[in-house]
Amino acid sequence: MKLQIAIDLTEMGKALCLAEKVKDIVDIVEIGTPLIIKEGMHPVRALKSKFPELCVLADTKIMDGGAIECHDACEAGADIVTVLALADQATITEVVKTAHAAGKQVLADLIGVDDLATKAQLCLTLGVDLIGVHTGVDRQKQGGTPLKDLTLLAEKIDPSKIAVAGGVSLQTIDDYVRLKPGIIIAGSALYNAADIKQAALAMKGCLRK
């Protein structure tokens, strides 16, 4: 089970500084969509040029233009690129083809999908490597969590292929660990912690229980 930090800050300097603090604790550093919309692939490139061994996920949430957008993310150094599971099959296929040709992985984000199991199966058939069970931040504000979705999906597909995101914290992480997803993603619970290293170490400890 891997721990991923999702850095959804929009100040590039601060985001890179946070990534540096936890790079030896977490398994994957995610450059979040808000920072990509503001700064493009520059933070991904900066992170990979400083720490080539670090696994970096670019949360591009590709919806169209699969080849070109995935190409630029891979070229900037992203190890994992995200596509929306709601995208056209042609787009998902283009993203998979482009990422795999570059030796990179693809995560299909199920955000907004109703029939999780069917769509997840389809994405896996199209060659996607990882399936993201994701309650968006706007839905979280209304009390949503990804726990129910993860429970449902972990019965239908190999849980080691699932990455779960959406408000995971030290208080709730055990509920997720129990379902054995391949990746647990934590965002503000880490980067808003008083001591981000300690918080990351504590979460990492929960994964080993």
Add this chain to the structure above:
Amino acid sequence: MKLQIAIDLTEMGKALCLAEKVKDIVDIVEIGTPLIIKEGMHPVRALKSKFPELCVLADTKIMDGGAIECHDACEAGADIVTVLALADQATITEVVKTAHAAGKQVLADLIGVDDLATKAQLCLTLGVDLIGVHTGVDRQKQGGTPLKDLTLLAEKIDPSKIAVAGGVSLQTIDDYVRLKPGIIIAGSALYNAADIKQAALAMKGCLRK
């Protein structure tokens, strides 16, 4: 009826140069998603700082984090920001609230939506200003066009609120003009033309017929 150029190139210098060439002919310049994924809001900022009067659309395709992502696009100078119609209602609402507070407009992109009329009506109810009927580039490669969707939707909602995109060219533009959408968006038919100014003038001419 307005003419919008969608610049889906990923070289910022080239994109800005093209925008400059047609800025007095087209009504709206769109910085496309591929360039945003690569360079963030930098091209939007560059364009607006050089040509403050130019109407710039940032094709952010927001799917989550409505407030933060829309804020950054507006702050960079975008006059119109896009949200995916497939996004959660909470996200669309956040985007609308944020854009309107900044005096900007929101286009909801129907890409990937099955029930166009229902979703378009919902988006308008949520305060969205414009509805994008959009056949993505990956779907276009399979022969898809937005003409059928535009025909259907123009019967259900005020056509002046519709922007249509997806392979519109000088050969096909008359079919779209006939349906009187508010905005016709052309991409590669303009920026790949031998003479982009002439192509834009010719398209603009078709809108006035």
